[in-house]
Amino acid sequence: MKKILFPTDFSEVATNAFVHALEFAKIVQGELVLLHTFELPIYDNQFFPENYAVIYDSLELSQFDMFKDEIPKLRAIAEERHLDKIKMTHRLMDGDLLFNIKRSIKEDKIDFVIMGTSGATGWDAFFVGTNAGAVISGIEVPMLCVPAEAKFKKTEIIGFTTRFRTKDKKALKMVLDIAKKTKAKVKCLYVKTSDSDVSKDTVAKWEEEFINEPVEFFVMTSDEVKETILDFIMYKEIDILTMLTYKRGFFEGIFKPSLTKKIATNFDIPILAIHID
Secondary structure (H helix, E strand, O other): OOEEEEEOOOOHHHHHHHHHHHHHHHHHOOEEEEEEEEOOOOOOOOOOOOOHHHHHHHHHHHHHHHHHHHHHHHHHHHHHOOOOOOOEEEEEEEOOHHHHHHHHHHHOOOOEEEEEEOOOOHHHHHHOOOHHHHHHOOOOOOEEEEEOOOOOOOOOEEEEEOOOOOOHHHHHHHHHHHHHHOOOEEEEEEEEOOOOOOOHHHHHHHHHHOOOOOEEEEEEEOOOHHHHHHHHHHHOOOOEEEEEHHHHHHHOOOOOHHHOOOOOHHHOOOEEEEOOO
């Protein structure tokens, strides 16, 4: 059974992402590990010699009380969606978010991470210096990042950006496996620029290899890669965009509002980031 780590701060953004996590767990027949992590302030005990331990105890207790109060709310959401049969376990951890996520991935043998993100637009927040951005570059398991405005809907079309590298095939096969379980189609995009080195023969071989799979390949010629990806998302009605993290920096800024007038909340779709060695 697949294990899905869901870090949460119990905010509206996280609660929205929780719905995606539940539905994803249903698709992959997985279980959820709910993680709430917090950082206690650093005190110099020479200034607080007597109440040092009391301060820490009270802060830890307040975190535990919040955790205890919020978990039933999440279980209620699962019941409302008739997904209360999905197994859920809980972890409350003190310390740095990324450190604790990595620790949980190792100790709980996690297969996927699902996390909410917020900001001026979900896209902007995802790519530029947020917790989610830090996590995606720091872990090696696939991560579904859910912008605040991305309300759950049935996944019908999954976008997959590629450069037709051999190592991309493993990620594509993973995405196809998910797509089949939800009866979705995969639309694979390669943006051919003036510097591109992918031959027509390579594309033809991929098409032949995946001829019996629910996937279409699109090669679009343009030096405006970012605009082309945006157009692809809109015109092909992509529900989830898959990106491969070997070139994460390349994607930074793609969805900043200053780059295009096309940005609107309907572009806030989840991103499935898959680490490529």
